[in-house]
Amino acid sequence: MTTEILGVIATYGLTLLLAWPLARYIVKVFKGEKTWSDFMAPMERLFFKISGINPKEEMTWKEHLKALLTINLVWFVYAFFMLMFQDKLPLNPDGNPGQSADLAFNTAISFLVNCNLQHYSGETGMTYLTQLFVLAFLQFVSAATGIAALIVVFKAFKEKTTTKLGNFWDIFLKTNTRILLPFCVIIALILAFNGTPASFDGKDTVVTMQGDTVNVSRGPAAGFVAIKHLGTNGGGWFGVNSSHPLENPNYVTWMTEMVAQVVIPIAMVFALGMFINRRKFAYVIFGVMTIGMICLLIPTMMAEINGNPAIAHMGIQQATGAMEGKEVRFGPAATGYWSTVTTIISTGSVCGFHDSTMPMTGMMELLGMMLNCFYGGCGVGILNYYIFIIIAVFISGLMVGRTPELMGHKLEAREVKIAAIITLLSPFLILAGTALSSWVLAHHPEANWAVKPSAWLNNPGYHGFSEMLYEYTSANANNGSGFEGLGDGNVFWNVSTGFVLILGRYLPIIGPLAIAGIMASKKYIPESAGTLRTDSITFGAMTFAVIVVLTALSYFPALALGPIAEYFSLY
């Protein structure tokens, strides 16, 4: 067990070591300074020329949003039709069928919004064409969308008074060509040389040692798995995601994928400090986020390492911890660490099944997604955290009797209203969704859908409730992991989570962007002795308290019905 814990510590340390230089590089790219990746510049100019875009044209926050939403709409229409008609298109060596309208709706949105909730299994529900030209493509561009939105906020922070916040197309394209693509190539090659398939060959048939005939699914997975993590997407090539021994063959690939998924979210926090020249402000944010992660991580790892009390009760030893739904090559410590990271940063890939984790772990996974701001997804993590900062500044301002200010701009009623609406949105979507599905389950158990409501739940009792709660939490957080026992392959889940996905993605992007845009256009007030300092440890503690109180108030009743009740019935 010692080597397993050491492995987790080393992986986190390696992430920090890589995040620092990455942050410096990101800042250089978006400040337009010279970097090693300038060899991409001619290609970018060509792209802009063909597309009729002037990358030097500065945009207001509203123009940014219009461009962002338009291109997202184009991707949705494209993805939806590709998925429905994938069986009639080339690159389908295994002869997989097209998707139904509701499944295509859910899948297209899910990948569009960087969530990757998968109501299909990769081996049978997709073709190589749609895996690459729809899913992998959306994994790149949805991550770039989140980062582009965040860079606009960075620019708004930096300037004293401005309405011009850079060019959306320029930021978006550079995120793809300078950040995501080059690092994906490195990650994909590490994976390929450790055993992840990268060729376009279809299924292989082998006769095993005991004489069984077995088909082995393969395909160009290495590049897909790289962007799935670097872009905090999380949708797997194979049905079981990164627990599949081809998608994640050994400890080297485990570490690679683990570092890849959290390195950009952490680097973006450092980049914030460097970009706006307020490093202490960023360190305080980083500190709060890290403490938050540790609070979730320690109970998780302890619960998994100690094993399942019901199995211990049967008289079976669990020297390797709770092993149901886990792989021997990772073990409980690494799988626990992964489950925490993947839920706080909205990746949602798994290397062991969350449905089979201990009740304490299940609660930490749910909380990670409900908070959704400790590091957080590519770009959007800091946007979520920014909303909490606004609330914290507002409350602190009231407490000390000063006009709330942030970055030299007054915080007024309009901004606080937007922040309050965004804060209330998540609990509303999660709790209303769970209530709706519980009601359908109780009152229409025999509804004539592909999976009948009476057959939804894979586990009885409190855990069954958690399965539904988890699905909506994951959809709202754009996470994509699941308590996968839930029979979610029907029209009810496809459509209801589809709408939660859209609202849970775009409103938390529009809100912070609007607040930052409005604030940046206000008159700049130089800092004085009367200014509330937002880069102090006190303010960090205040933000942390706001996050904890809001989350506890919103979700405690639901958590009490699910994992907390399960905990007390099991221990």
Add this chain to the structure above:
Amino acid sequence: MKKYLLPSVKLTVLLLVLLAGIYPLFIAGIAKMAPGKGGGVTVTHNGKVVGYENIGQKFTDDKYFWSRPSAVDYNAAGSGGSNKAPGNPDYLKTVAERTDTFLAHNPDVKKADIPAELVTASASGLDPHLSPAAAYVQIARVAKARGMAPEKLKQLVDANTQAPMLGMFGPSTVNVLKLNVALDELK
């Protein structure tokens, strides 16, 4: 919106070529130099391919080291875990049945000595590994079925144990397929 529509469509097409076309082809091209040429690494026995190194397979004969239970019966066309909750009564019954089966085939083993991984299903349903302890506990049965000395089998397990990465990070593992191939080749 209209102003942004045409640039959006054009940029999307260009990015599709770059990110969905050129990128995976480039990776596939370089992966030709990787072990297994980017199609997965196979294991050969008596000149025949008997499986993929990283894909676990079903072993139920007493003369082989068994793999872990699988929710998809080691059918690698798909993949899957059980998704059973730790307190699910049906699940605990399944675990108890697996324990009884294991004890029936391994009369020398006490219940308290069965590592949990031998009675619980893996995440992928294709887990190719066991921990060294889960291999050791099967030595007596395999030795009896093959009429071999247990010491020799222990050496074989040790020779097939993969130590933690750099000796420090992660668990020790035994690849069951490779171990069983080595077992058949042992004379």
